Amino acid sequence: MTSLDAITKARAKLILQHPFFGCLALFLTPEMEQGLDTMATDGTRLFFDPTWPATLSEQELMGVLAHEVMHVALEHTLRRGDRDQRHWDEACDYAINAELIEAGFQLPKDRFYRKEFAGLTAESIYNQLADERQKNQPDQPQSQGGSQKDPGGCGAVRDAAPAHDKAGMEAIRADIQAKVRQAAMLARKAAGGDLGEGVERLIKEITQPRIDWRDILHQFINDRVEQDYSWQRPNRRYMQHGIIVPDLVANGISHVVVAVDTSGSIDQRALTAFTSEISEACENGALSRLTVVHADTQVQKVEEFLGGDPVAISPVGGGGTEFARTFEWIEDNADDAAAVIYFTDLMVRNFGEEPHCPVLWAVWGDERRFEELASRPPFGDPVYLAAH
Secondary structure, three states, X not given: OOHHHHHHHHHHHHHHHXXXXXXXXXXXXXXXXXXXXXXXXXXXXXXXOOOHHHHOOHHHHHHHHHHHHHHHHOOOOOOOOOOOHHHHHHHHHHHHHHHHHHOOOOOOOOOOOOHHHOOOOHHHHHHHHHHHHHHHOOOOOOOOOOOOOOOOOOOEEOXXXXXXXXXXHHHHHHHHHHHHHHHXXXXXXXXOOOOOHHHHHHHHHHHOOOOOHHHHHHHHHHOOOOEEEEEEEEOHHHHOOXXXXXXXXXXOOOEEEEEEEOOOOOOHHHHHHHHHHHHHHHHOOOOOEEEEEEEOOOEEEEEEEEOOOOOOXXXXXXXXXXXXXXXXXHHHHOOOOOEEEEXXXXXXXXXXXXXXXXXXXXXXXXXXXXXHHHOOOOOOEEEEOOOO
């Protein structure tokens, strides 16, 4: 039996036994490629080594096909960005394999698998693995991107489009989402409406809208700040190209308070990303005044920034957690604040009294606990600072 014959047979059986994955596999066009370790996908094609698929058992090959379509369904072909290719493959494999094994699939024995990674995104796993490598082998250089090898032995993931091609990526994303919805509909029909708890959970994870927290943060600020265009401060992004256009500036006093929960160990990667977005909002004129409050059980430090200033946040504190004192300070000292953004892990019981203005909880920590933690605040809207 040739490898293509083995793939065709395994795909047919996948349609019967696991219709959701089988339907998705039909959307991938098999394409033989010499020198490929195992398999790979770019979201539209299923590349395969001329001999490797035929060496697997039928159940293993079915698992590998499910593995490859999960790369597509979870948009791994669109989410690498500037990450190292080999390490991205590894993180994606860990994210997929934990879910597939839990759903009852059989995978080749050399596959990547760590039970503790179940339910985490590839981005979060990528960061954890990077921290582990830094801790264990701090001087080891990164692997080079673009490798065709498959470190996990189940099938690699390739970019569907160049990272700079935003329009192309959005078109591919829309196509993938349509195919996932179609596969779910056909699978439920074939299975009499019941695909099983594990598969239904995967479909829910795949099909739920992915909204970037950065967009939510900027929208939260912009909705509460009156802005207008002004020639007095040209847009910096266009000036570097020799083009002079007016930039948005705050119209009147637009004051936002950022509170930083400094209790325990802060997720420095999340804080750096969060600070970058806050700094951009301040620098581009969305804010005319920014107050940063560092607090644990008490307010430990207060910093003030004006519109156009770069923002740097160096946390001070480290005690327990209590938000009441922070909101008391805001009511006593920042009664003109248009909004409060609280950077926290939400591991707290005393939220204090709701302030006079809207609150956005910028939450970091274990993403698997976000839904539970997001139900705790008696006021405000939580958004998870997803790993990037």
